[in-house]
Amino acid sequence: MTSPLQILTGSIPAVTGTLQTVRPDQQEPKYSPRQVMIAILALSIGGFAVGVTEFAIMGLNAAAAEDLGITEAQGGLLVTFYAAGVVIGAPILSLMGAKRERKHYALFLLGLFTFAHLFSYFAPSFEALLLGRFLSGLPHGAFFASAALMAAHMAGPTKRARAIAVVLSGIAIANLAGVPFVTWAGLEFGWRIMFLITAVLAVITMVAVTLWAPKVYPPEGSSVRGELKGLLNQQLWVGVLLAVVGFSGMFAIYSYISYIAMDVTGLTAGAIPIVVFFYGLGNVVGNFAGGYWSDKSVLGTVMAGTVTVAVSMALFGAFAHIPVLMITFLLLIGVAAGALGPSVQTHLLDCAPRAPQLAASFQHSAFNSANAIGAIMGAVVIEAEFGLRAPAYAGAITASLGVLICGYAIWLAKRSAYRV
Known part of the structure; x- marks a missing residue:
């Protein structure tokens, strides 16, 4: 695990492995x-x-x-x-x-x-x-x-x-x-x-x-028209869909975590801040780990994060009644979701080199859309009387769809002769 100081000062060697390859004339600033x-x-x-x-x-x-x-x-x-x-x-x-x-x-x-x-x-x-x-x-x-x-x-x-x-x-x-x-x-x-x-x-x-x-x-020649033309890139929209699907499953659980912790795990209301703390801790660790590994392989990191979210959500649902395991799998979900942040952001930038400003902003539109979709998805399965474990299973299914979308994104990247 790397520290923020190492990340910023560049004291760790990094190799490029992203969609947008580095040209020989592309010098470090x-x-x-x-x-x-x-x-x-x-x-x-x-x-x-x-x-x-x-x-x-x-x-x-x-x-x-x-x-x-x-x-x-x-x-x-x-x-x-x-x-x-x-x-x-x-x-x-x-x-x-x-x-x-x-x-x-x-x-x-x-x-x-x-x-x-x-x-x-x-x-x-x-x-x-x-x-x-x-x-x-x-x-x-x-x-x-x-x-x-x-x-x-x-x-x-x-x-x-x-x-x-x-x-x-x-x-x-x-x-x-x-x-x-x-x-x-x-x-x-x-x-x-x-x-x-x-x-x-x-x-x-x-x-x-x-x-x-x-x-x-x-970049020289940047314009609103150029940004809009960049939206014609299929890889960009696959990346946006990946972001929406990848994050929505997480919100299916997080939106109802207090109810799950009290009614399924049997914790008291006073323990909720501790539960949320472990999820937040996972986010911080995953964010820096995702940044480090994305400099080696962007889509490889996205795939690893999405698979981890899917598996951890399924296990979270299965063992939510055991406090230690519930918190452990919630921590893993936090780590994986945190890793998806910088990796998906970098992938969207790679997908639209002619529309960097617009592409970079799409992750945050996707994230907030996923917030709403995940909360609604969790509400639907709970209202259908599938129980409070159901949001975790619904999230696992959604994340599994994200794995398929990520596989398609990798195929598109390889077809375009980019490294992933």
Whole structure:
């Protein structure tokens, strides 16, 4: 296992094995290891802020609903409207940034993100708050697209997946530490403080990026038309489908983990944070491991992660009544899902070299679509009275479909004479 410092400084040898092969004239960028480390860590703070706002609201829904005088179902719209903003905003704002210098465009997106959270903090009504959540989600995908492209450029072609993993680690670390802290702060000092904390994190990111991130220009000839033409690539859409299917099974379990832990495993409500902690820990470990192995073989890492998710979900369902085994398999699901983050992101970039900004944003649209699909899938099998183990089995079947899609993606790559 490698440390983030090793990943950033490039002290580990890496070999390219990705769809987009490195040409002899493609030289490593002229940045010092320290410069790369500081710049990518600055971008990861933004990822941490996004992770906080995306997931902390789930733990504060009840408090928000009580304060606003709305039902719990209406409170769930605070999650839905954010996800809708991500799905809609990712392609639109990414296209707008196709010709723009990456650093300044990332700062613009962070500014929009900050404004939306301050708007949410002061929102006078539930309807205004829904608008604030929608606006908050708009820059999500485009920011990660810009950040991933900046990180990949700075790290160079043989270490780009590991650099992307560090940017994405902000979300994983937010789930592990940031979300529990912000949830506690929201319950202690008022649920709206979540928006203020997130806005402050975004401002810190803006300052750090301004001071330490270099300017990164898009490839010569980049244009909105070129990005749109890049969408004609079949491999890109297979990759997007793979992302949706690969992540949806995970959400089928995660959306109902508290019910499974209490009603099937027999744990108390007080043990739920421990259960969630192990999943978050798996995400962090898997994220960095996925970045490292993706620099050796992108689709090989995707295949390994998808197979592990499928097997672990089936075993999770079978042994959910045994606490130690339930947590063990949940940890493995977290590791595999974490590894899929940087590997799928890198694969999408490889699939559309003429549409990098748009392709990089698609993972986040796919991730949020998978969130909704997984939650609905879990609800359907539970409502059909198949029991609380059923979401795990449904997720295993979905992940198995992901294995087939990944196999097809590998076949397409080999047919195109790319290394996988």
